Amino acid sequence: MTELVGSERDLAFFDAARSADVVNARMGSDISPRLGEVMAIVVNHLHAAVKEAGLTSEEWMAAIEFLTRTGQMCSDWRQEFILLSDVLGVSMLVDAINHYRPEGSTENTVLGPFYVPGAPCYDNGANICLDGKGEPLVVRGRVTDIEGNPVPGAIVDVWATNDDGFYDVQQKGIQPDHNLRGVLTTGSGGEYWFRTVKPRFYSIPDDGTVGKLLASLGRHPYRAAHLHFMVKAPGYDTVVTHIFTPDCPFLSEDAVFGVKNSLIAExxxxxxxxxxxxxxxxxxxxxxxxxxxxxxxxxxxxxDN
Structure with missing residues (x-):
């Protein structure tokens, strides 16, 4: 048995006063430096939060059960952990930290839990509304660089809820597959356009753990009316964003903090x-x-902070 000396002995056994240091001291010397850095920060803040809140054993078990149920809610089309990240503002914060763009660039917002890759490719001018519900809307514009030069061949991926406030994957067998989803390619002048329906506000799924958390916090589950976009082109930073309607009653209190002033359209x-x-x-x-x-x-x- 190896004899422990000095600081090794101090951190060998659990001590509430130095609990985070004891846990972090157990990390191996040959792990990923970035993993070690991130985990040390997480452990430090987690232990500090437990101490500051003075959590009881019952409260901590309730937190573990909440996370367990959150994982059990996840499926191929529903990601309850993304939803949790969204309603806590973490998704927006991580995005803001990692996508600081020059002034004038389109701003990002949350991806959301209902993006589905592989949507149908359409020619410009196509109507992506397949269920015929809602107020018709035409969206048109250009994709340019920061100097205003067109970006031909850019990919414009769009998705939205139908007029009942549900994404197609939430209503399998009710909505047509890929309803209100489509992928367009910009023309030689960077232009794109398509037909769809005017978005409306809707509730995020509130029948799971995230919905119960919002209710317990006195918060509503509604998202401001929007269209989702992902715009990408070689050599450019991919934009994941929305455009919002200016008349939505939930514009200033979006459940996932996704609204930015620059993304409110006319x-x-x-x-x-x-x-x-x-x-x-x-x-x-x-x-x-x-x-x-x-x-x-x-x-x-x-x-960087």
Whole structure:
């Protein structure tokens, strides 16, 4: 048996006063330096929080049961841990730290738990609304660089809820597959456009642990009305963002803190019958013009504390 000396002996056995130091001292010397750095910070803050809150054994067990149930809620199409990260503002914070772009660039917001890769590819002008519900909307604009030059061949991936406030993956067998999802490619002038429906506010899934947490905190589960976008092009930082309607009652209290002032768009009504017919709509409709401004990958940096 190896005899412990000095600081080794001090940290060999649990001591409440130095609990984080005792735990962190157990890490091996040949682990990933970054893992060691992150875990030491997590342990320090976790132990400090437990001490500051003076948690009881019952409260800590309730926290463990909450995390267990959160994991049990996860499936191929529902990620309750992403939802938890979102409602605590952590998703927005991690994104902000890692995507500090030059002024004038389109800002990011949360990816959300309902992004699905592999959506159908459409030609510009396509209608991605497959269930026929909602107020028709045309979205058009350009993808440019920070100097205003067009970015041809950029990929514009869009997804949204239907007029009932659900994503297609939440209503398998009710909504058509890939309803209100599509992938477009910008033209030679960086232009894109598609037809969809005007977004409406909706509740995030509140039948699980995250919904119960929000209720216990006196918070509502509603997201401000929005369209999701992911815009990417070689050499540019990928933009994951939304555009929001300006008339939504939950604009200033979005459940996942996703709203930024620069992402609030102008939705204008289309009343001209000729324009409505030209767009392939049969009822009064809406339009929004929205440009995405991409930053070169090398111009994006992290915010260090």
């Amino acid at each position: 939705f204008r009504p289309i009343d001209d019958p000729i324009e409505i017919e030209t767009l392939g709509f049969t009822s009064p409709s809406w339009k929004v013009d929205w440009d995405f401004v991409l930053s070169r990958t090398e111009d994006v940096r992290r915010i």
